[in-house]
Amino acid sequence: MTAYLIRRVFISLIVILGISLLTFVMTHWIAPNPGRAVLGLKASPAAVAAWNRAHGYDNPVWAQYWGYLWKLLHGNLGYSYKLNQSVASLIAENAPHSLWLSGSSVVLSILIAIPLGIFQAVKRNSVADQTATAVAFTAYSMPQNFLGILLIGWLAITWHIFPAEASQSEKIIPYILAWRANFLPIATLTITAVAGYSRYQRSAALDSLAQEYIRLARAKGLTERAVLFRHLTRNAILPMVTLIGLSIPVLLGGNLIVEDLFNSHGLGLLFFNSLSNEDFPTVIALTLIAGIATVVGNFVADVALTVADPRIRIS
Amino acid sequence: MSVPILEVESLSTEIQLSRSVVHAVGDVSFSIGEGETLGLVGESGCGKSITGLSIMRLLPNGGHITSGAIRLAGRELVKLKEREMRSVRGNEVAMVFQDSMTSLNPTMPIGRQISEQIRRHRSVTKKEALRQAADSLSLVGFPRSDERLGDYPHQFSGGQRQRIMIAIALSCEPKLLIADEPTTALDVTIQAQILGLLDDLKERLGMAVLLVTHDMGVVAGRADRVNVMYAGRIVETAPTVELFRHMHHPYTQALLASIPLLSQDRAERLFSIPGIPPDLTTPPPGCRFAPRCSRATDRCREEEPTLQPTEVDGHLFACWHPVDGPAARIVAPDPGKLATPAPEAPSAPPAGSEGAAAAGSPAPVRPPAARVAAAEPDQGVPLLVIDSAVRAYPVKSGILQRTVATVKAVSDVSFSVERGETFGLVGESGCGKTTLGKLIVGLEKLDAGRVALRGTDISKLSARELRSFRRDLQMMFQDPIASLDPRMRVGAILREPMRVQGVGTAASQRAVITDLLSEVGLPATAIERFPHEFSGGQRQRIGLARALTLNPQVVVADEPVSALDVSIRSQVLNLMKRLQQVHSLTYVVISHDLAVVKYLSDRIGVMYLGKLVEVGSVDDVYRRPVHHYTAGLIATAPEPDPTIEKSKRKVAIKGELPSPINPPSGCRFRTRCPAAQELCAEQEPPMRAFHDGHLAACHFPLQEPMRPADKEAQTASV
Numbered sequence A: 001m002t003a004y005l006i007r008r009v010f011i012s013l014i015v016i017l018g019i020s021l022l023t024f025v026m027t028h029w030i031a032p033n034p035g036r037a038v039l040g041l042k043a044s045p046a047a048v049a050a051w052n053r054a055h056g057y058d059n060p061v062w063a064q065y066w067g068y069l070w071k072l073l074h075g076n077l078g079y080s081y082k083l084n085q086s087v088a089s090l091i092a093e094n095a096p097h098s099l100w101l102s103g104s105s106v107v108l109s110i111l112i113a114i115p116l117g118i119f120q121a122v123k124r125n126s127v128a129d130q131t132a133t134a135v136a137f138t139a140y141s142m143p144q145n146f147l148g149i150l151l152i153g154w155l156a157i158t159w160h161i162f163p164a165e166a167s168q169s170e171k172i173i174p175y176i177l178a179w180r181a182n183f184l185p186i187a188t189l190t191i192t193a194v195a196g197y198s199r200y201q202r203s204a205a206l207d208s209l210a211q212e213y214i215r216l217a218r219a220k221g222l223t224e225r226a227v228l229f230r231h232l233t234r235n236a237i238l239p240m241v242t243l244i245g246l247s248i249p250v251l252l253g254g255n256l257i258v259e260d261l262f263n264s265h266g267l268g269l270l271f272f273n274s275l276s277n278e279d280f281p282t283v284i285a286l287t288l289i290a291g292i293a294t295v296v297g298n299f300v301a302d303v304a305l306t307v308a309d310p311r312i313r314i315s
Numbered sequence B: 001m002s003v004p005i006l007e008v009e010s011l012s013t014e015i016q017l018s019r020s021v022v023h024a025v026g027d028v029s030f031s032i033g034e035g036e037t038l039g040l041v042g043e044s045g046c047g048k049s050i051t052g053l054s055i056m057r058l059l060p061n062g063g064h065i066t067s068g069a070i071r072l073a074g075r076e077l078v079k080l081k082e083r084e085m086r087s088v089r090g091n092e093v094a095m096v097f098q099d100s101m102t103s104l105n106p107t108m109p110i111g112r113q114i115s116e117q118i119r120r121h122r123s124v125t126k127k128e129a130l131r132q133a134a135d136s137l138s139l140v141g142f143p144r145s146d147e148r149l150g151d152y153p154h155q156f157s158g159g160q161r162q163r164i165m166i167a168i169a170l171s172c173e174p175k176l177l178i179a180d181e182p183t184t185a186l187d188v189t190i191q192a193q194i195l196g197l198l199d200d201l202k203e204r205l206g207m208a209v210l211l212v213t214h215d216m217g218v219v220a221g222r223a224d225r226v227n228v229m230y231a232g233r234i235v236e237t238a239p240t241v242e243l244f245r246h247m248h249h250p251y252t253q254a255l256l257a258s259i260p261l262l263s264q265d266r267a268e269r270l271f272s273i274p275g276i277p278p279d280l281t282t283p284p285p286g287c288r289f290a291p292r293c294s295r296a297t298d299r300c301r302e303e304e305p306t307l308q309p310t311e312v313d314g315h316l317f318a319c320w321h322p323v324d325g326p327a328a329r330i331v332a333p334d335p336g337k338l339a340t341p342a343p344e345a346p347s348a349p350p351a352g353s354e355g356a357a358a359a360g361s362p363a364p365v366r367p368p369a370a371r372v373a374a375a376e377p378d379q380g381v382p383l384l385v386i387d388s389a390v391r392a393y394p395v396k397s398g399i400l401q402r403t404v405a406t407v408k409a410v411s412d413v414s415f416s417v418e419r420g421e422t423f424g425l426v427g428e429s430g431c432g433k434t435t436l437g438k439l440i441v442g443l444e445k446l447d448a449g450r451v452a453l454r455g456t457d458i459s460k461l462s463a464r465e466l467r468s469f470r471r472d473l474q475m476m477f478q479d480p481i482a483s484l485d486p487r488m489r490v491g492a493i494l495r496e497p498m499r500v501q502g503v504g505t506a507a508s509q510r511a512v513i514t515d516l517l518s519e520v521g522l523p524a525t526a527i528e529r530f531p532h533e534f535s536g537g538q539r540q541r542i543g544l545a546r547a548l549t550l551n552p553q554v555v556v557a558d559e560p561v562s563a564l565d566v567s568i569r570s571q572v573l574n575l576m577k578r579l580q581q582v583h584s585l586t587y588v589v590i591s592h593d594l595a596v597v598k599y600l601s602d603r604i605g606v607m608y609l610g611k612l613v614e615v616g617s618v619d620d621v622y623r624r625p626v627h628h629y630t631a632g633l634i635a636t637a638p639e640p641d642p643t644i645e646k647s648k649r650k651v652a653i654k655g656e657l658p659s660p661i662n663p664p665s666g667c668r669f670r671t672r673c674p675a676a677q678e679l680c681a682e683q684e685p686p687m688r689a690f691h692d693g694h695l696a697a698c699h700f701p702l703q704e705p706m707r708p709a710d711k712e713a714q715t716a717s718v
Helices: A002-030 A034-039 A045-054 A061-073 A087-122 A127-141 A144-158 A172-177 A179-209 A212-219 A224-246 A248-253 A256-261 A267-276 A280-308 A310-314 B048-056 B082-088 B110-121 B126-139 B158-170 B188-205 B216-222 B240-246 B250-257 B298-302 B353-359 B433-440 B463-472 B490-501 B506-519 B524-528 B536-548 B566-582 B594-600 B618-623 B628-636 B642-647 B678-682 B711-716
Strands: B004-016 B021-033 B037-041 B063-072 B093-096 B176-180 B208-213 B225-230 B233-239 B384-397 B402-417 B422-426 B448-453 B473-476 B554-558 B586-591 B603-608 B611-617 B688-691 B694-696
Touching (some): A002 A061, A002 A280, A034 A045, A087 A127, A087 A172, A087 A224, A087 A256, A087 A267, A144 A179, A179 A224, A179 A256, A212 B093, A224 A280, A256 A267, B004 B048, B021 B208, B093 B158, B110 B158, B188 B628, B208 B216, B216 B642, B250 B566, B402 B433, B402 B448, B463 B473, B463 B490, B490 B524, B506 B536, B566 B594, B586 B594, B594 B618, B603 B618, B611 B618, B611 B628
Parallel strands (some): B422 B586, B473 B554, B554 B586
Antiparallel strands (some): B004 B021, B384 B402, B611 B694
């Protein structure tokens, strides 16, 4: 298993290297002449050339890539000339907010979706199952911003239970403590995720229920409770591990739509604003981070599955 | 008879579907005494498994017992509350299921899977329950069982998992064990071991056993009494020997007559029951077998017969026009009178004259097409030559995924097949026979050696040349459901090979398809239908038709009838034989079922762990086996005859197939061979001739070789 993990890490590193190459190519493609892009159209060609020389943009492409990688390794993700701040510090300011929003909603949705999906599978085709299915499909097919607007309309504007805007604290602790303010964005994210996860969990649990070992467990005289908890649940959540691992990028990358809608600090909103301001260094750094997050998410899912499934663990 | 442990009285079970009701079990009554094994036989869908599950009250969704009583040691189970029933399950009645691969929880150590049942029914500590779990594991033949309690199911072989399932079932010493097809998924050698184990444990624990199976051979050897079920009804019940010798129901007779025996004359058509079992959502009025019965009259179609007694105690049957005894069967004459170590096939069972009439006297078929086809110029080259074929799959491991070992699937196998001949390949699962089949049709690449068709080595051909050779090499697959694309109409499935090969115009393709469909006995309207609209037997006919669209010379049939019910199986076997003559086909038939291979084949190769250990004519291999493995295989194959089966008490081949990654040195069979000596570990036995065209690789063969070729042979064959 150690060999497997080492190999898996190695492959992940190669993929990340590939992503860095892609983002580097994208940078060149968007701004073939960075000096011009930074100094503006009015700058003299000499000034542009001097800027390019000063920042190493007159070197051959491979050397520039090497320099880019070197900077990445030292946590230098570039510089946002629009915001006059290093991208790394921008991300450090915004990431915790995104992590909190997405992380708490992922945890909540797992806590809701797994029992719900298993319950629906066990009570297949009952009124409860069909109601849950109908609700899940409605939520799943609804665009996230529409769902958010609906929630704002009911809970914020009509009934004044929750504020329509997320907490505006720049510091993370007060942001987390302002749970009322963050209720609606977290609810929007959670409802959408539960809709997807519970469908998946339902079908995974149905597959497990059809297995002979469930029948054998019943033939042992176990109570239905023991059958479900000891035999069904563990096997039925194995497929969920992969799915949840794949939602880690969302967790790290922040949620664009919800952060924009509720005007919450975060990587999503940062990405959105950078895109509108044509702040390309930030956009590209965030793209790189999203790519790396995907690789990391996959890796974490694989490792989690290895731990959870003895068939993979031992062989 | 002893006190009945289980009494089932007029049990009826229905399964509610979304739009209809399946009358799965109707008015079934029987009882089982202490230490008794009752066989419950029938084809799939006859209600035998539902009967077993009704007793456990573990029916699938929508299933419920509509009437009747089930008494376990006098206690009525049908009326019990679910909570009370749960303390009966696993405690007083236990069940063993068919599929040992999926019946154990893959994420739970086996020790806990056994001990949780003990803890459920006995007030013992966790530790004590685990100790008892270890005891039941040793009971089913695991040495050092306490060391294996923490292992997971995937660390065991199929046979071992079946033992574990039996250990679970027996851990609370139940009064009744329901074994639902306990050995169907296993190889014959392992099957014999598991059935022997069940028998042994039954006697030790004084249980009653309900043995549910489709295999007449298994009940012949293991059951004291047999119930034959058809379409949800018990049609006949009798003590085992009485049933096999003096059956009265035409279905029982027909079922037995459709099974190819090892003693079967290959020139005779197999008896087959026309049609398929009825749909139990709307069972036919009258006798349910009437639509398929050759003796049916108007009375049978209108009035349902009830079970009536005979002069023999405990023998009842439900038929208006009973037969008497088995159908006449033509048994192959024994050409050679050489000594044979394998139990000899029985002489012809007494044939009632009525029975012969019922079976519709089997028509002799023409001599094999080999002779007709042999007239074609062949330049003395066999049609198909497999020469030192080797196929090994790499096993990769470590960080760099280096090849650390190889799975030796096919190791140095050579044989040839003449035009029009049928060559049978037998062996346990994992012996490499399927890989060899794929090598022959070019679906797998050889690592060494050659496969030559008409003298051309197909492994050396380019992809383009190979494509045209594929016209002559076709394959028929085991699984009639998985091997047909569910989204293609039958017409498209059959046309595809011709389209790929660019054969014929649309019109001529259509003509070929129509002809083929009628040849395999399907209506022309089948063209427009999808595979799922057909029954298993019909799908296998489609599979055969697909293999024949390009008019191939060689058809490799991999387990062609293993997925089919007995009565359907004989229809397909007969069809394969007929089409072989019409199209002068050459078959390579791969199967684990010795009787099927023997019925179809002219010559047979026996494979063990990637090696061909014996090859020869059917008579040579079956009547005069030389290799201990061949002899053991023949001895373990269950035959539907109680006299033969009950005499086979000892297990002929012990142990399980070793890993093909590290096959034993020298002779690969030596670890399981009764005659193995030191020489067998040191040297690989060469192929030697024992008879004309009869070769085997064994240092200590069961017969003298023809002419001792080398020194070892002379010393060895003592």
